[in-house]
Amino acid sequence: MNMVKPNFDKMNGLLPAVIQDYQTHEVLMLGFMNETAWEMTLSTGLATFYSRSRQELWVKGKTSGHRQIVREIRIDCDEDAVLLMVEQIGGAACHTGFRSCFYREVKDGSTRIIGIRVFDQKEVYRK
Amino acid sequence: MNMVKPNFDKMNGLLPAVIQDYQTHEVLMLGFMNETAWEMTLSTGLATFYSRSRQELWVKGKTSGHRQIVREIRIDCDEDAVLLMVEQIGGAACHTGFRSCFYREVKDGSTRIIGIRVFDQKEVYRK
Numbered sequence: 001m002n003m004v005k006p007n008f009d010k011m012n013g014l015l016p017a018v019i020q021d022y023q024t025h026e027v028l029m030l031g032f033m034n035e036t037a038w039e040m041t042l043s044t045g046l047a048t049f050y051s052r053s054r055q056e057l058w059v060k061g062k063t064s065g066h067r068q069i070v071r072e073i074r075i076d077c078d079e080d081a082v083l084l085m086v087e088q089i090g091g092a093a094c095h096t097g098f099r100s101c102f103y104r105e106v107k108d109g110s111t112r113i114i115g116i117r118v119f120d121q122k123e124v125y126r127k
Numbered sequence: 128m129n130m131v132k133p134n135f136d137k138m139n140g141l142l143p144a145v146i147q148d149y150q151t152h153e154v155l156m157l158g159f160m161n162e163t164a165w166e167m168t169l170s171t172g173l174a175t176f177y178s179r180s181r182q183e184l185w186v187k188g189k190t191s192g193h194r195q196i197v198r199e200i201r202i203d204c205d206e207d208a209v210l211l212m213v214e215q216i217g218g219a220a221c222h223t224g225f226r227s228c229f230y231r232e233v234k235d236g237s238t239r240i241i242g243i244r245v246f247d248q249k250e251v252y253r254k
Contacts, residue, residue: 001163009177018145030145074229076157081229095204106131106200106201107200108137109131110130
């Protein structure tokens with residue numbers, strides 16, 4: 001048994017977490033977890049982050065319903081980053097309605113949309 | 128044309144970059160870029176990072192030869208994270224010889240190796 005605890009010290013208490021669709025392997029988003037968010041993710045099985053802009057715990061999908069059910073967790077060689085393979089409820093991780101937050105390609109200094117839009121954000125967040 | 132420049136301000140000049148194999152879609156590693164590393168990545172087509180531990184620019188694979196040729200770049204909704212689809216020369220991104228730095232699964236508080244080891248690090252770094 002190799003007990004593991006990620007290193008939260010490198011980024012002032014925050015751990016970067018890459019979120020990947022467990023079936024398609026599409027990278028959906030990058031979030032940050034503080035220690036509480038990490039422990040909640042483990043205990044609830046729902047991806048939970050620390051919102052740097054709102055400075056609060058953030059159960060992904062709490063408002064939209066688009067939760068992320070954790071299917072597998074991996075940790076990197078330095079133990080300062082994690083990778084979560086998730087089942088994305090609602091089919092979209094991004095608040096803009098795209099499947100992935102990485103829905104734009106960068107080329108020659110400009111961007112173009114290559115992602116798939118699953119929902120209209122006005123519909124999901126209007127309540 | 129939507130000209131784009133990632134936001135380096137959220138993390139004291141560093142931008143998290145998720146590195147994914149452009150063919151298998153395996154997530155290989157997570158690195159950080161400062162503005163110079165980002166611009167070098169764009170101009171050379173080779174994934175270039177800023178090493179937080181060594182505090183210097185780091186052309187991935189410069190020592191091992193295991194460079195990452197950038198095939199596609201994506202940027203996220205908030206423009207504070209990027210995703211690079213790369214061709215991994217040598218077949219392994221991790222200095223430990225595993226294909227991916229995320230070669231261990233976290234389960235019930237402990238880890239187990241699930242990754243594939245491509246090379247012996249003693250052979251690659253002995254020079």
